[in-house]
Amino acid sequence: MENLEELKKMREKVRKELDLRNGKHRIKIVVCLGTCGIAAGAREAMNTFVELITSNNKTDIKVATSGCAGFCAQEPIIYVYVEDRAPVVYRNVNVEAAKEIFASHILNDKIVEKYLFSKGKK
Amino acid sequence: MKDLADHLFDILENSVTAGATEVKVILDFHNNIFFCEIKDNGKGIEGEDVTDPFVTSRKERKVGLGLPLLKKTAENTDGFLRISKLKGIGTSLKFETDISHIDAKPFGNLAKVFVDAMRSWPEINFEVSIKGGKGKNEQVLNTKEIKDTMGFSDIRHKEIQDFVYKSIDKELKRIGINTQFGNF
Numbered sequence: 185m186e187n188l189e190e191l192k193k194m195r196e197k198v199r200k201e202l203d204l205r206n207g208k209h210r211i212k213i214v215v216c217l218g219t220c221g222i223a224a225g226a227r228e229a230m231n232t233f234v235e236l237i238t239s240n241n242k243t244d245i246k247v248a249t250s251g252c253a254g255f256c257a258q259e260p261i262i263y264v265y266v267e268d269r270a271p272v273v274y275r276n277v278n279v280e281a282a283k284e285i286f287a288s289h290i291l292n293d294k295i296v297e298k299y300l301f302s303k304g305k306k
Numbered sequence: 307m308k309d310l311a312d313h314l315f316d317i318l319e320n321s322v323t324a325g326a327t328e329v330k331v332i333l334d335f336h337n338n339i340f341f342c343e344i345k346d347n348g349k350g351i352e353g354e355d356v357t358d359p360f361v362t363s364r365k366e367r368k369v370g371l372g373l374p375l376l377k378k379t380a381e382n383t384d385g386f387l388r389i390s391k392l393k394g395i396g397t398s399l400k401f402e403t404d405i406s407h408i409d410a411k412p413f414g415n416l417a418k419v420f421v422d423a424m425r426s427w428p429e430i431n432f433e434v435s436i437k438g439g440k441g442k443n444e445q446v447l448n449t450k451e452i453k454d455t456m457g458f459s460d461i462r463h464k465e466i467q468d469f470v471y472k473s474i475d476k477e478l479k480r481i482g483i484n485t486q487f488g489n490f
Contacts, residue, residue: 187469191469198465198466201463206460219370222312
């Protein structure tokens with residue numbers, strides 16, 4: 185690998201920002217990345233969430249991944265865990281849906297009925 | 307799976323699910339033949355034909371389509387998919403596809419695959435090498451080396467990801483792989 189020097193230069197800045205981010209998380213978004221999810225475009229949904237979190241300077245939101253959720257026809261599926269709230273599952277989360285869910289559910293705590301798969305206990 | 311990038315990401319996911327901690331990838335492209343080898347130290351699947359769609363290790367349902375689909379993608383273009391057990395522990399997977407074949411799938415964004423893999427499974431060590439034909443083997447990603455250089459294990463940061471993307475993409479372009487190819 186070339187240019188490790190370049191990495192060293194960004195070390196301090198990155199460390200500071202990561203420390204800030206690695207505190208407690210209030211919200212966790214889990215993207216299902218099984219074969220079905222990948223084929224349905226779950227990676228794009230995941231990247232959309234990560235980009236939105238970065239561009240909104242949110243440090244208390246975490247994006248995680250899991251395997252197949254068992255409802256392959258509904259992929260991409262995501263789970264949204266907000267602290268002190270019942271988990272919410274969304275289906276058919278494409279890039280558009282991801283943007284909508286982020287703006288409404290993540291930022292304003294309002295569930296997007298259009299893409300809702302289930303609410304409450306898994 | 308709309309492109310080879312999706313397939314590649316899917317195999318990486320298999321390795322992670324098999325409990326691998328180290329995944330090594332070699333990409334090669336010359337004379338229109340794209341070759342990919344993935345070696346991991348996961349537990350693998352013993353004694354079963356994993357390219358049979360009705361063989362799977364998952365519990366959620368009884369079919370597994372990742373490898374059968376990849377096999378089809380490879381064989382549609384007179385390529386192959388081979389899976390073998392490594393000495394000791396681990397699995398090796400090789401596939402080859404002729405990108406100039408009428409039934410070939412486009413590359414997709416291969417560099418992005420590894421950035422997404424770093425983001426999805428930060429605890430796994432990924433090593434990626436790229437070579438073009440007889441040219442030398444150029445290592446373009448070694449997440450362990452990045453972790454050691456940075457001095458911390460969480461490397462899910464945009465600047466690091468951009469750095470990785472740039473260095474992989476540069477090397478891919480050098481051997482003639484670009485995301486535009488076959489993108490409709």
